[in-house]
Amino acid sequence: MASRPQKPFTGKHFAAILVTGFAVVMSVNFYMASRAVGGFHGTVVDNSYIASQHFNDWLDEAEASKALGWEAVSVRDEAAYVVVETREVPASATLKAELRRPIGTREYANLAFEPLGDGRYRSTKTVASGRWTMRLFIEADGKRWSNESELPR
Numbered sequence: 001m002a003s004r005p006q007k008p009f010t011g012k013h014f015a016a017i018l019v020t021g022f023a024v025v026m027s028v029n030f031y032m033a034s035r036a037v038g039g040f041h042g043t044v045v046d047n048s049y050i051a052s053q054h055f056n057d058w059l060d061e062a063e064a065s066k067a068l069g070w071e072a073v074s075v076r077d078e079a080a081y082v083v084v085e086t087r088e089v090p091a092s093a094t095l096k097a098e099l100r101r102p103i104g105t106r107e108y109a110n111l112a113f114e115p116l117g118d119g120r121y122r123s124t125k126t127v128a129s130g131r132w133t134m135r136l137f138i139e140a141d142g143k144r145w146s147n148e149s150e151l152p153r
Helices: 010-039 048-068
Strands: 071-076 082-087 094-100 108-117 119-121 132-138 143-151
Touching: 010 108, 071 132, 071 143, 082 094, 082 108, 082 132
Parallel strands: none
Antiparallel strands: 071 082, 082 119, 094 108, 094 132, 108 119, 132 143
């Protein structure tokens, strides 16, 4: 059996392998970075220094909300309305909510609620299907409570 003569491995071969490897890694990195940035809706705060000056106030507000003892559980009913069931909340309470999509398409919605009785409230308009983050605000007797959670599908 005759063997073929082997071509020598040259610097050109090594350079081609090196360039091809880096090209693959860089193209995957650029693709993943563009996908990550495309689903990002902006900054959480515009100026982190100013936000840091309000951080203790935000903690105080959260503690005040917790101290009220109010609770709220939100669900989306079969007709796509948001129903909030509250506990320990005065009957004179008013509810409102701000919704935003956590990822993907930028979409926002504001909701007002009407009382159903027995601590239950229903939104005045429907909410599109999919993932939503809901910031719920309850005001009653000069007190304010807020909470942020994912709206169940």
